[in-house]
Amino acid sequence: MIGDFGPAEIVAGIALVALNAYALLGGADFGGGVWDLLASGPRRRAQRALVAEAIGPIWEANHVWLILVIVLLFTCFPVAFARLSVMLHIPLSLMLIGIVLRGSAFTFRSHYGPSHGEEHGEASAVSERWGRVFAIASAGTPVLLGLCVGALAAGALGTPGRAGFRETFVVPWLTPFGIGVGLLTLTLFAFLAAVYLTLEAREPALREDFRRRALGAAAAVFVAASGTLGLALLGAPLMGRGLSTAPWAPALHLATGTSAVTAIWALWRRRYRVARVAAAAQVSLILWGWALAQYPYLIPPDLTIRAAAAPRITLVLVLWALALGALVLFPSLIYLFRVFKRQAGSA
């Protein structure tokens, strides 16, 4: 199965890496919004300020990973892109509204800061309202992203037949399994954000706040993940079979479980850098588990990566473009994170 590996599979693998980067970076930015929404206790303001400070310089760059995934999809797998955008029109449109509101509201809030306006009270009231929009959109968008992934993983996006509106445009994604994946995505992003924020916080009390939140989120991830796995066995046979009977399944579960336990242990012992690595590994392994379970299908149950692929010349040129782009991109990204995350990392 692995032996037959061509440019189509390589591009698909790179798209998955980009999706992984989006989950680890962009996902954590959405998770930050969740903690803005759930900010509580005496340090409520400080928690929100930390979230804003952490994602401010980087969220736009992190967001581009999603655009890269989409561009790779429509350039290299145009048939798949067309089918996904027809059948997932509704959740994708809703997700876009979430993306627009999240990004705009975050920027609006940052620039209504009380330091700018003379009318102190009024400015911060407006700023707070945008903060709500930012937080609610941050919490809703990952659920919609997860719903789309869930529909894909469930194999519900076969060739659209002549069925009615509901059967074609609603039923495939609005399923218990899809909702499970949506909630799992939300909890994973919130978990990542809380873990990262333990390293961003400079004040010990604030760090404790996010340590507790990370542990709570880890519990929520556990519940959502086991629930989703159960629903997969019932409602997503392909995924369920892959995740339970494939030869690599035990190793994957072992690795995912180990990173989850390591993350919790590290949070417990306040080894935050270890926790960050373990949490990122856990999220990545879940993502790769999904991809492995549906390989070689891009859109199960019928469209393989190979069948959906663009002509070879397009794939090869895109691989060249990716190589050249990476030469510019990676040094830039490293620079960005060095400038803004160095103090945080060495805390």
Next chain:
Amino acid sequence: MTDLLAARSQMAVSLGFHIIFAMVGIAMPVLMVVAERRWQRSGDRIYLELAHRWAKGTAILFAVGAVSGTVLSFELGLLWPTFMEHAGAIIGMPFSLEGFAFFTEAVFLGVYLYGWDRISPRAHLAAGWAVVVSGVLSGVFVVVANAWMNAPTGFRWVDGRAVDIDPIAAMMNPAAFPQVLHMTLAAYAATGLVVAGIHAWPLLRQPRNAFHRRALSVALLIGAPAAVLQPISGDLSARFVAHWQPAKLAAMEGQFRTERGAPLRVGGWPDEAAGKTRYAIEIPYGLSLLAFMDPNAEVKGLEAFPREHWPPVAIVHAAFQVMVGLGTFMALVSAVALWLMWRRRDLPQHRCLLRALVVAAPMGFICTEAGWIVTEVGRQPWIVYRVMKTADAVTPMPGLIVPFLVFTALYCALGVVVAWLLYQQVLRSPQMSEEDAG
């Protein structure tokens, strides 16, 4: 409203909204970098204040541009899945490159906006330049993809599918250069002149306000040369259209009959039913001369094309007249301003020029919207010129009026908020005299 019309309207609203943010995202960084450079060289703190304010404006507009651009990349599939199914492999290449340019822009804008106290002045300015360069490249790649829809090259269309695909040849399509040039100049002209107009307004009342004087000088430095060059690039574009898309040219000019020595029509209203353009001022031989550099050249009229291949003539003609008319005004005002600057005159003393700049302020954006109407509506009924019809590309999803209305409402609301924020945070006049420069 049919689903096709709803889909077209949603695309038009999304593009029309995004393009303003994209243009400012391309040109505004130049203003902010020039201001920062002047501050670094002279120590004049008013330029630093300007750089800060323009950076803040760029931040707001870039963020909205980034998210509305994301919407567009999805909408290509959400609204036109059949188009993307066939075109993706041919024209995805510039989008991939644009992805990286946009990535670079986002990275260095983050560094620029949040890095004032974290990196050296030299590195900070360099980050600004990186934003400038990657911003232009982002725009270039996206426009190249659009140009391909007007001049599809790099494949053969056999039995309803593309074969022998050559993505490089598709990028090198003949519309690419004229469109890229026209759009890039438009970004600088529109942004430069809107900023110039905004600062010319308060200078009418307080001509010695040091803040607005400096802002005006930087804005004109960027906007005026672009506005002066734009008619030349427009001429290049029109000649491309004359050669490659004669039906679009005929609609732009309200030319119904095929004739030699065709006149140039200024204004007027094309009557599709009667097959003539009424109330236009006609300049004899003008169109033949401009389009083909020969007063007796034959210009194809709409009658040369089957009726179902006509674009909506009145809309295209009217939009073209608006673009050319306002663009000409912008070029003239800019030429006067540049001449006065070259003669080292004190611009704020010329109240007439200030008033003209205020009037010209919104024109660049109106021109751009009109220009895109000419390009996009003028290409109808085709989504890929002479290859695929727009009606054949639309999604089978019913009820498209709902997303159209939702996204329109969302964008209207965002537009109001952005305008208000820019007024609050960027444009509101600070009281600054020459003493503040020290």
